[in-house]
Amino acid sequence: MEFSPVSQQDLPRQIADQIRQAITEGSIGADERLPTEEELAKRFGVSRPTIREALKRLAAQNLIRSKRGPSGGTFVNRPDLVELGEELASSTRLLVGLNSLSPEEMIQCRLEMEQLCAGLAARNRAEADLSALESALAQQRRFIDQPEQFCRADVCFHRALVDASGNALLKLLMFAVIEGLQPVSNMIVFRYPERDLIISQHEALLSAIRAGDETAAREQIVRQVETLAAQMRRAQDESRRSRA
Amino acid sequence: MEFSPVSQQDLPRQIADQIRQAITEGSIGADERLPTEEELAKRFGVSRPTIREALKRLAAQNLIRSKRGPSGGTFVNRPDLVELGEELASSTRLLVGLNSLSPEEMIQCRLEMEQLCAGLAARNRAEADLSALESALAQQRRFIDQPEQFCRADVCFHRALVDASGNALLKLLMFAVIEGLQPVSNMIVFRYPERDLIISQHEALLSAIRAGDETAAREQIVRQVETLAAQMRRAQDESRRSRA
DNA sequence: CCCCGCTATTTGTCAAACAAATTAACAATA
DNA sequence: TATTGTTAATTTGTTTGACAAATAGCGGGG
Known part of the structure; x- marks a missing residue:
């Protein structure tokens, strides 16, 4: 593992970029240990606090984790799709919070992408997928009078739908659409009492998926998202x- | 702006999370200045290097930037969709590099989502969108014998298509699908000489979008992605x- | 009005010291 | 022999203090 000397501008950033490059190239594999902070400081010709600042950058991107003790050190993280997804959801909420993304755009995107997922789910679903959907639906019925738990089960249902699509990249991207829209859909669930409508819509969707009926599954998504959009308006x- | 005392575990992370929360909630707006490092150290009851480590975490997520001098300080970044998108593309490539995501899944996702974008583009495109597509296509024709530039123009064409969809969240998510797949599509462009086929497929797609023909636009995407998939296999x- | 020098301010980096968590090795005991 | 307790070593985590670098604003001179 070779690192080049760094110039005088924003040292931690440059160091972090070099280490990140080494990780992305596979020069250091997942779960492998980096040299100690002291060793890295020597290799880059900088102080240890500068190394620490660089490592904090990498930690913020979930690329590394640290541990104390004689077998401790800094380790490369195995990339985790759920972690990346949650980061994406968080970034999406930030965009909405700072008005770089409108709720209408999110709803439109959800309408399109969830149809896509429903279609794939109807085509690809396994028994385990159906069980997960049923289980989430049962939780929704159980918590119809408890908004907070109902919301949680609602997200579980949609998450199960995405999982049933069988595509890992879609699983990742749908974090923006499902979990990213959660503050909005939570607000609506707390405000409006039509939870039984949501449940019956989910039941119809589950039936379509069980039957492998792609067209019906897509139509159910259109209905649901239109309901959500109307409530939001x-x-x-x-x-x-x-x-006023 | 109120921060609570922090417990003894991973101080920089906790501090970063609190500041991030304040930013996401809008308590501190884009381009606003945070207190000085010295002031933050006082408020959180920790040392200045600990604050710096926390700020490096936030910098790594592009949430803040720093500047020296009497009017310097730490400022909240205006979220940038392109930056977030590039981060997403990078994460996607990392997942592929570490085999957490297969090229087949990416192709499938591309097939579905690019059809979606083409459909929206056919419905929503403006004159400027058509110009951008034409311009990218002209670059592809120009660079048919220069693989590197051809690849760049290819990505521009697909990026223009996504932009023509008119949905900001889709623009973000498609970074995973277009730019994230770039190493693969570059490899194919370098290896196989059927660049004139790519160009004619793009021409047919552009015609469909100009005509507002959603069905034809979707069909063109199916053709293109199937060509890409075959080359990849x-x-x-x-x-x-x-x-062997 | 423009240019230059100086001062003050804030971040950027370094050095040194000590604290906290953890593991491994060794000793004692049953 | 197996188990438990203690100690030393190692690595990260945090603090204190000092100085460097970049920058804006102000004042003075041409």
């Missing part, structure tokens, strides 16, 4: 009215 | 054969 109108 | 077979 209603909430926005009410907010505007209470502010 | 060919490359894998050749690799396997040269290893």
